Amino acid sequence: xxxxxxxxxxxxxxxxxxxxxxxxxxxxxxxxxxxxxxxxxxxxxxxxxxxxxxxxxxxxxxxxxxxxxxxxxxxxxxxxxxxxxxxxxxxxxxxxxxxxxxxxxxxxxx
Amino acid sequence: xxxxxxxxxxxxxxxxxxxxxxxxxxxxxxxxxxxxxxxxxxxxxxxxxxxxxxxxxxxxxxxxxxxxxxxxxxxxxxxxxxxxxxxxxxxxxxxxxxxxxxxxxxxxxxxxxxxxxxxxxxxxxxxxxxxxxxxxxxxxxxxxxxxxxxxxxxxxxxxxxxxxxxxxxxxxxxxxxxxxxxxxxxxxxxxxxxxxxxxxxxxxxxxxxxxxxxxxxxxxxxxxxxxxxxxxxxxxxxxxxxxxxxxxxxxxxxxxxxxxxxxxxxxxxxxxxxxxxxxxxxxxxxxxxxxxxxxxxxxxxxxxxxxxxxxxxxxx
Numbered sequence: 001x002x003x004x005x006x007x008x009x010x011x012x013x014x015x016x017x018x019x020x021x022x023x024x025x026x027x028x029x030x031x032x033x034x035x036x037x038x039x040x041x042x043x044x045x046x047x048x049x050x051x052x053x054x055x056x057x058x059x060x061x062x063x064x065x066x067x068x069x070x071x072x073x074x075x076x077x078x079x080x081x082x083x084x085x086x087x088x089x090x091x092x093x094x095x096x097x098x099x100x101x102x103x104x105x106x107x108x109x110x
Numbered sequence: 111x112x113x114x115x116x117x118x119x120x121x122x123x124x125x126x127x128x129x130x131x132x133x134x135x136x137x138x139x140x141x142x143x144x145x146x147x148x149x150x151x152x153x154x155x156x157x158x159x160x161x162x163x164x165x166x167x168x169x170x171x172x173x174x175x176x177x178x179x180x181x182x183x184x185x186x187x188x189x190x191x192x193x194x195x196x197x198x199x200x201x202x203x204x205x206x207x208x209x210x211x212x213x214x215x216x217x218x219x220x221x222x223x224x225x226x227x228x229x230x231x232x233x234x235x236x237x238x239x240x241x242x243x244x245x246x247x248x249x250x251x252x253x254x255x256x257x258x259x260x261x262x263x264x265x266x267x268x269x270x271x272x273x274x275x276x277x278x279x280x281x282x283x284x285x286x287x288x289x290x291x292x293x294x295x296x297x298x299x300x301x302x303x304x305x306x307x308x309x310x311x312x313x314x315x316x317x318x319x320x321x322x323x324x325x326x327x328x329x330x331x332x333x334x335x336x337x338x339x340x341x342x343x344x345x346x347x348x349x350x351x352x353x354x355x356x357x358x359x360x361x362x363x364x365x366x367x368x369x370x371x372x373x374x375x376x377x378x379x380x381x382x383x384x385x386x387x388x389x390x391x392x393x394x395x396x397x398x399x400x401x402x403x404x405x406x407x408x409x410x411x412x413x414x415x416x417x418x419x420x421x422x423x424x425x426x
Contacts, residue, residue: 024140047139
């Protein structure tokens with residue numbers, strides 16, 4: 001039995017953190033950039049996901065700072081999170097490669 | 111500046127729909143992110159953002175909390191019980207009364223029941239206790255639970271037989287005392303119903319409602335003269351197996367499941383005694399409840415000792 005497929009928002013959040021530690025607003029803008037503007041995470045959705053991912057020990061707090069009296073907490077991937085993201089990326093890449101190969105065979109794309 | 115202050119107030123109001131544990135951990139950074147993402151001159155939270163916060167917050171309250179901070183020990187199980195126990199007892203009493211009343215509707219079931227002062231006293235005691243825990247008043251609830259326990263025990267022994275029919279289901283009377291015993295342990299050994307409010311989720315509600323429904327069904331079955339005790343026992347065993355499976359599926363804290371099992375102990379013993387006509391349960395009026403209630407008493411004692419011991423170690 002393989003692990004369950006990851007939701008797109010979770011995949012994009014982990015991808016955003018793969019480059020290094022980021023705070024909440026940074027993750028939102030990065031996810032928008034990674035998805036070419038297609039996915040715009042809402043703050044409520046992001047923090048629900050961050051809370052869950054911390055619970056699953058896929059991410060952890062890197063450090064905190066206060067900017068203009070506001071708390072900024074930076075999150076980073078844990079080794080387990082990096083491994084889970086790598087597995088998911090490989091799975092998606094394999095599925096995408098299969099889809100493209102079949103389309104090529106059917107003459108759908110060049 | 112006033113607009114920004116109003117906007118922040120609006121966001122903080124919306125954050126109230128999240129569990130306290132989440133607000134404590136992420137509230138400030140979430141407000142910071144919301145303020146950073148606000149439009150220039152925005153004075154109120156937008157409709158889509160508000161809907162998203164409400165959906166996420168309420169969704170989080172309804173789902174079992176799997177974060178490390180949620181805790182899965184005795185203290186948290188007792189905290190949830192301190193809130194849910196009295197509400198469960200009140201719901202069970204209402205369902206048992208409803209089941210009995212509906213069955214004897216043609217013979218003035220409800221009129222007979224509602225005309226008995228003892229019914230209203232029992233209901234009143236349980237409603238006050240439920241209101242106290244829902245309001246988070248731990249000490250008042252502790253006093254009320256002790257008083258209610260004494261009242262229900264005397265009621266069980268038949269002290270108030272002139273004000274309440276002794277035909278009221280014995281399992282229900284045992285449950286009322288059992289809930290009071292476990293509730294005392296819950297209020298003594300945990301941070302209390304306020305902490306319970308942060309941990310309780312829909313799974314507790316569904317499981318407890320099914321327990322209450324099973325007990326009400328049993329009460330209705332008892333009134334069926336043709337109902338075989340062995341068949342009744344079998345039906346209750348099936349109901350218990352289904353409820354146990356559901357409790358595991360919705361990931362109820364295993365200590366909370368133990369507390370529910372402790373409540374079921376007197377009922378199970380009583381049902382088995384009826385089905386198999388166990389001679390050893392023909393005891394004196396005090397020995398019999400002492401034996402039947404041993405499960406909840408022992409569980410309550412273990413729970414309190416387990417929660418008090420770690421705290422003492424920390425002090426040392």
